[in-house]
Amino acid sequence: MQKLVDGIHKFQRNYFSQDQKLFETLVEGQHPLALFITCSDSRINPNYMTQTKPGELFIQRTAGNIVPAYGAVHGGEAATIEYAVSALKVKDIIVCGHSHCGAMSGLLNPELIEKMPAVKSYLEHAECTRRIVDENYGHLTEPEKRLILTVQENVLVQIENLKTHPSVAAAVSRGELKLHGWVYKFETGEVFNFNPDEGQFLPLEEDVLSEKALDKAMPPISPI
Incomplete structure (x- = not known):
């Protein structure tokens, strides 16, 4: 806890003053570039x-x-999404998974979360991910590759869930909102973007936000 307190004081002494004008303008409201959904x-x-x-x-x-x-x-997820799209008018939503995800490990290995009923219940919202991996990638037995594949598939499944939200569906249909699927490998700093034409997660390009939205069926993918 002391590290956090020390960090607050360091921020106030060394960093806040550098961006004080920025923080003062934030009082007038927020205009975020995107909704970033991650772990x-x-x-x-x-x-x-x-x-x-x-x-x-x-x-x-x-x-x-x-x-x-x-x-x-009946939780905060739907309210957050709706507010971002309807009130803040974000133009992009990014669903970003990551390497070595503990939640996806629990999805693949239920025994790891047997004594965590709340986690187990929440992961039921990724049941489609588990079924896709189990039924379509039975040949992939190497744990590390199986996990990253699960992370990738889960990003795509959650994007499909995102489309069920009325505010998202309406904004996408008007061409005012784009959806993006990313996977971040924190051990290398690499970010991979799902390309629907290639059916693969490819290294993120500088012009990725100009690409089409993920609004069509997802073809099979392979682990990055």
Whole structure:
């Protein structure tokens, strides 16, 4: 805890003054560039990896970057998504999975979460991911490759869940919103973007946000 307190004081002494004008303008409201949906994992820092400042990302974090289908739960996920799209008018939503995801490990190995009923229940929103991996990739037995494949498939499944949210579906149909699937390998710093034409997660290109939305059927993929 002391490290956190020391960090607050360091921020106030050394960093806040440098960006004081920025923080003062944030009082007038926020205009984020995108809604960034990612995992709660402490090894992932959305602002750090995208080099964005306060006010530039609207962030939603859940175990396994899960997006429950609309109406499936009465929680904050749907409200966050709706506010980002309807009130803040974000133009892009990114669902970002990551390497070595504990939630996806639990999905593949239920015994790991047997004594965590809340986690087990929440991972039911990734049941499609588990079925896809079990039924379509039975030949892939190497644990590391199986896990990264699960991470990839889960990003695509959660994007499909995202499309069930009325605000998202309406904005996508108007051409005002694009959806993006990313996988971040924190041990190398690489970010992979799903290319629907190639059916693969490919290294993120500089012009990725100009690409078409993920609004068509997802072909099979292979682990990065």
